Amino acid sequence: MRVLLSLAAVLMLGAASVSAQSGPTVPPLNPVPDITSLISRLSLDRYKATIKGLTQFGDRRQGTERNRKAVDWIEAQLKSYGCPTERVKYAYNTPPPAPRPAGAPAAAAQQPPSGGVPRISGGGRPRGQRAATGVNNDPLKQPDEKLRALNAEPATDGHDRLATELGLLCRRELLQLRRSLPLDDVARPARDLATRALRPGRDDDAWLAVNNAAFHWHPDQAGWTRSDLDTRVAEAWFDPEGFLLHEEGGRLAGFCWTKVHADHDPPLGEIYVIAVHPDFQGRGLGRALAVAGLDHLAGRGLPVAMLYVEADNEPALAVYRSLGFAVHHRHRWYEGPTRPPQ
Numbered sequence: 474m475r476v477l478l479s480l481a482a483v484l485m486l487g488a489a490s491v492s493a494q495s496g497p498t499v500p501p502l503n504p505v506p507d508i509t510s511l512i513s514r515l516s517l518d519r520y521k522a523t524i525k526g527l528t529q530f531g532d533r534r535q536g537t538e539r540n541r542k543a544v545d546w547i548e549a550q551l552k553s554y555g556c557p558t559e560r561v562k563y564a565y566n567t568p569p570p571a572p573r574p575a576g577a578p579a580a581a582a583q584q585p586p587s588g589g590v591p592r593i594s595g596g597g598r599p600r601g602q603r604a605a606t607g608v609n610n611d612p613l614k615q616p617d618e619k620l621r622a623l624n625a626e627p628a629t630d631g632h633d634r635l636a637t638e639l640g641l642l643c644r645r646e647l648l649q650l651r652r653s654l655p656l657d658d659v660a661r662p663a664r665d666l667a668t669r670a671l672r673p674g675r676d677d678d679a680w681l682a683v684n685n686a687a688f689h690w691h692p693d694q695a696g697w698t699r700s701d702l703d704t705r706v707a708e709a710w711f712d713p714e715g716f717l718l719h720e721e722g723g724r725l726a727g728f729c730w731t732k733v734h735a736d737h738d739p740p741l742g743e744i745y746v747i748a749v750h751p752d753f754q755g756r757g758l759g760r761a762l763a764v765a766g767l768d769h770l771a772g773r774g775l776p777v778a779m780l781y782v783e784a785d786n787e788p789a790l791a792v793y794r795s796l797g798f799a800v801h802h803r804h805r806w807y808e809g810p811t812r813p814p815q
């Protein structure tokens with residue numbers, strides 16, 4: 474929303490810059506040419522392309538690198554449309570929250586005085602069915618995985634310093650690992666692992682059982698249901714041929730689910746989800762499944778493999794290290810008190 478507002482505001486400012494100067498020292502303007510010029514700039518296709526282009530920056534939050542990049546991009550767009558632009562710099566220091574009187578409830582939980590009319594922020598009266606308002610500060614609540622990845626900005630020392638100053642703790646660290654393809658520089662399993670493609674609908678229950686047993690501890694991957702799987706299967710990128718299953722004794726023992734990011738530069742082949750049922754772990758199956766997945770991606774012509782892994786997932790890291798993966802960048806989630814103790 475901030476994007477739309479700032480874009481709309483700049484567009485209006487750019488367009489109205491002539492008429493906005495109609496003070497006593499500026500000659501009066503003929504409104505008709507101005508309106509004609511404004512209308513001549515309206516192009517639905519260009520507008521739609523601009524709004525779509527903004528999605529490449531994810532959910533923009535003030536102070537983030539992707540927000541700065543988006544502002545640069547907006548400025549370049551406006552210039553390409555022939556609109557003059559100008560930046561106004563301002564420093565905003567967040568005021569400390571007002572101390573709450575002892576025993577008073579938190580603002581969100583404030584109740585009206587008995588018999589009074591409930592009020593929402595800004596003093597208005599709540600009407601109808603109301604959804605939660607305000608900014609979402611939890612990146613994990615973003616259901617769109619692509620946007621979630623965009624929102625998770627790579628962690629820097631600056632983030633760590635700021636977090637330390639604010640008394641925040643690193644709640645989760647996620648590593649993005651990469652390596653080149655094909656996999657011709659590491660020891661391969663003695664025999665290629667027998668795998669087959671997922672049959673959506675028919676393999677769902679067996680797959681969910683393995684996934685949920687292996688990932689019972691995982692923040693994103695635990696407790697998946699059929700609908701979680703169906704949502705991914707319905708995505709344009711989904712390819713059952715890249716969703717490899719390995720069975721032992723008629724039982725699903727593990728899987729390697731790959732995903733192709735063809736629009737990335739360079740194109741990336743991701744090990745999207747990989748797991749071995751706990752009954753089969755520690756026998757080299759995880760490594761062999763990863764090799765099968767990477768071979769599949771190399772066969773599709775992908776030059777680079779990528780995956781995300783929790784920084785403390787030692788068994789997975791052992792597998793990936795042995796396959797020549799290295800850390801490309803890190804994402805960190807911080808958590809802690811954001812207001813001084815009262």
Ligand SMILES: CC(C)(COP(=O)(O)OP(=O)(O)OC[C@H]1O[C@@H](n2cnc3c(N)ncnc32)[C@H](O)[C@@H]1OP(=O)(O)O)[C@@H](O)C(=O)NCCC(=O)NCCS
Nearest residue numbers: 687747748749754755756757758759760782787788789791
């Ligand atoms: C990661 C996973 C797929 C590995 O499967 P696996 O069949 O057990 O893997 P392998 O037997 O091929 O190798 C496991 C490696 O981890 C090592 N390992 C196991 N437990 C470990 C631990 N607690 N600390 C350090 N290393 C450990 C093993 O020694 C082995 O390394 P080695 O071959 O150098 O000895 C499996 O543990 C799993 O399904 N985990 C839950 C899901 C998951 O985390 N998926 C990865 C998400 S990125």
